[in-house]
Amino acid sequence: MSGGDILSVKNLCVDYAVGRKKFSAVRDVSFEVRRGETFSIVGESGSGKTTIGRAILRVAPVTGGEIRLLGERISGKIPAERERALRQKVQMIFQDPMASLNERAKIDYIVSEGLLNFGLFKDEAERRAKVERALREVGLLPEFASRFPHEFSGGQRQRIGIARALVMEPELLVADEPISALDVSIRAQVINLLNRLKKDRGLTYVFIAHDLSVVRFISDRIAVIYRGRIVELAGAEELFAKPLHPYTRALLSAVPVPDPEIESVRQVVPYDPAMHDYSRSPARWIEAEKEHFVLGNDEELALWRKA
Amino acid sequence: MSGATKAPAPGAAAPALLEARDLSISFSLRGRRLNAVRGASLSLRAGETLAVVGESGSGKSVLAKSFLGMLDKNGRVDSGSILFGGEDLARYTKERQWLALRGKRIAMIFQDPMTALNPLKTVGEQIRESAALHRGLDRKASRLAVLETLDRVGISDPEGRYRQYPHEFSGGMRQRAVIAAAVACRPEVLICDEPTTALDVTVQAQILDLIKSLQRDFGMGVLFITHDLGVVAKVADRVAVMYAGQVIEEGLVREVFYDPRCPYTWALLASLPQLGVKGEELYSIKGTPPSLFKQIKGDAFAPRNPRALLVDYEEEPPVFDVSPTHRAKTWLLDPRAPRVEAPDTIERLRARLAAGSGGTGGRP
């Protein structure tokens, strides 16, 4: 683990019980997140990407492996003190701005919920000031504090959700598809906001998404996840320039580009997981290029490199 | 660049198959009126795909539903007309009139394939329902027609799938089944209301390809409603951009992407991260769309438009023809308007047009 890592996830496994059957949402996932970077996890619905985000925040059960924040273990049983520290240092932004705000509470309460939980203010005036500052920071008017979530549009609600996380002054933000439920014209607001906060506050992001085009714009490194396993991990530009794993290629080829000229010639590459034959030589986590990892065996890798 | 036009005449290439003229639709909600569509005009020609782009609340879905007479009970067409097959659908009052069209000549695909199928009926039965109804086939013949359609939309083992229930299908397969039910009668117009929004990207690509190939084979006019400009670039021949219940720009896909004229279209394109430069601020649109409960004075986008003119707050802009196939509703095209610079992204896109193989409506 290098000194710059803020978060490290090692061999993480998350299982859910559905009836009597066990369902593995996340299998043997490892990665590190460096301070000040945007680390993205990309995958389709049901790939386990959301579960990883939730496991970091201790709201999904970890069945194997461990998660460390600044070197301290935050998965499994941990002392209350460390849990408290975790809640302040790591915060989350949610996908659906319509579902992630308590409809029966005023914005004032929603934004200051974390402050109340940990008594992070001297007096009422300071709490108000903190709420006001958080709202301003996300481009909303302080007078919105006395209103209910229902009165706001999706983009505004999403920014309220960000204000709620910011008020805790976190170091790491887990953003779970924060823009996929937003209207196109609103997305840029939120992306700019996240990028500005990263610059101004030195925030680190774990950015969870299914849309590669957005991910490319904001990420430093990207992990591609398929059915609970990370299949490829590389720097953002490296991944787009030299995708190795066939699933990554399929994903890249499938995302429509808003340019009719490109679209008219683009070919979609299908991916069939049955193509892997790991009976003789099992898949390993290989560093194919510097800082560019892929899940496969040597034979496959040679093949992928040629393609 | 020509002046304001009275009639919406989007090019003379082919006669319109389905056309909305100055259509206004409102809903009554607890004593208030929501003006969902405010004088929108667009036209769809045979064999083409017209993408209607807009964000939620722009009225694009309402517009589409009105073409099938399927507005919610509290909604009504206030004015304007919907022309199809020599008739004005906006004048239709009886269910019987609509029954001659729905599913037979105009069909529709919905957003969420998980809920569009009746969970208690077999998939085959639900497709057969419309095949039997419109094509007058008996049980056996309609069953064969369904099997053929299932095969055509890429569902393997049609015989077995026919008897299965929707919950036994994956999301992508369900959407294929929905498409099969919609095209079973070879409609002239297929309306797709965000058909891939609920699907994964890899599945989305397949469904888009399917719709395109069906359109080619059947020669349908496809009205494709979406908010995703990537999808538009992939499927559309022409694009209509909607904002606050109006069509503010309509043109060939190359015209709208590479030479947009309305500030809202600029903003929409410029705000896309795919077109942005990494490390720089994205162009972003401030604020939120206007409430359609209120009367809107002037250009609905003006309060969010840093490039707005004073006149935008006073008077609604007329529609200007940019080219025979390209129309835009903005005061910037008025001869009196000053020259207003588009965002950098748009300039880059324009450069692309100049370098590219050349579209129809280039810059003057």
Added chain:
Amino acid sequence: MGSYILKRLGQSLFTVVIVVISVFMLLRLMPTTGYFTREDYVNLDETARTAYLRNLGVLDNPVVQFGRFMGGLAKGDLGRSISIYPRTPVTAVIAEKAPYSIYFGLVSIVLSMAVGLGLGVSMARHKDGFADGAGTVYVTIVRAIPSLIWLFLIQQWVSGVMGWPMVFYSDRPVSWILPLVSFSLSGIAWYAIWLRRFMVDEENRDYVKFATSKGLSKKRVMRSHVLRNALVPLVQYFPQQILLTIAGSLLIESIYSIPGMGGLLVNAIRQQDNPLVQALVLLYAVLGVLGVFLGDLLMVFVDPRIKLEGSSGKAA
């Protein structure tokens, strides 16, 4: 699917066992006067009463009693009536009464379903229209006002106006009309209100919009999609409704002096005939459990989604 049925069957048996034990235990708390006919109670002195009770076995260890009770149950012996039909086996009493309840129940089930479901459909089809309004008023009256009151008023007024007998005579068919109507009134309201609610819920679903967009007429969408799907959640309750209806109505049988099981229970309670009360309560409870079980079973055939859920053990 098979495993699901077995699992549900096991659950129901468990419930029945719990019910039998609880009823038995609870009835040990009943006043012991319920074991005497009135004249016996008056005529006997304290020691004679105790001797009588001991003879009956009521004073034995509850476990012993329970064993004896279960033994009897296995042989179909539910004890003997005391005050109403002295020394007659309870099973014989019930066997004599049951046909009346079953007859009235069956006819009223047919009537309530036909009228109630029809009313529910027209309420849903013309939502907020006249049928809906009238139906709502009817349902409100029937469900909000205690049934004793309107049952009594119907008996008094209608029989007076029509000149029909006020009580039931098995040989005068005209006297069957009012009990039948009374039997059906609340059933009609029940079927109507629930069918309406489920239909209105279904009407707003996406698949209904899609079916409409396919060109199906409103009538056809209503019949082959909305009604069909709305009936599914209702079907689950049919068996219990039917079983409990044919088991008789306490109020109606009592008001019209119909010699059925419902009236019998009221009499047994009023005259504190413990063995009869015990047997009837047990019968009703078992019918209730059986009804719920059959309802769940029925769902397996009506709702194709259950089979999958059942196999993964999620259906409960």
Added chain:
Amino acid sequence: MRREPTRLGPELFRPAPFDEAAAELTGYARYSYWRSTFRTFLKSPVSIFLLALIVVLVAASFAYPILSPTDPNKVELETSLWNAKPGAGHPFGTDGLGRDIWARTWHGTRTSMLLGIVIAVLDVGVGMIAGALWGYVRRLDRFMTELYNVLNNIPQTVFLILLTYIMRPGFWTIVTALCSTGWIGIARFVRNKVITIRDAEYNVASRCLGTPLHRMISRNVLPYLVSILIMEAALTIPYSIGSEVFLGFIGLGLPIETVSLGNLVNLGKNNFMLYPYQLAWPTLVLAAITVSFYIVGNRFADASDPRNHV
């Protein structure tokens, strides 16, 4: 366009000042859940009228016995005062023992209302707590589900009869009997609701913020349940009052000497042919109460459904 654009002077074709804050305000609409609920509810005159009727009846039934000296159990020795028709002195007439039906009606209403309210409060209170625990504490789920299956399988009427038969007739017997089955239905309902709320995204957000359980329940869960619980309570009252009438009829109701609407109805019924007013007046009051609660409960349920708000 309808209007000639030439009307617009060239001075209008200049850039307009841009106000970012104004852009934020464009979409906003004022909304509060409770305000909308009450506005929707109070829109219908029927709802207002019935709500007012409930208030008047409740007030009257509690105020009358305090204000009036008339003893509802006072028996007249003079036979001429028996079965008196409604008139001066006895607005609702007298019964077979010369007892004033007006006084008895209000005393009876008070008993029945009290019964209904006590049962509603207990049912909803116990149901809410049990349901919240059932939903939140996973270990309880199995036991509660089995208990629910058992209780739910037995017809309520049978249960009611059995319990009232075993216990001595009285107010608390009826309360116990009705509550022993009533709470579980509400608990089940609350539990299902809690489970959907528990997994809702805003609750996950609260967990990420380290919100303690008590605040999760009081701020995140309860506000969503209040409307349902009010409705349940409103519908439990007419049901309880009706059950008392039914139990009175089969001989398991309140003791004869207790004045209640159930006993009044059952007494009045016996003399209906000769003295219909003895049944009519208590019945009218009874029906007014049950129908009002029933309709108000249903209307409130409609009004509190956010789908019916703007």
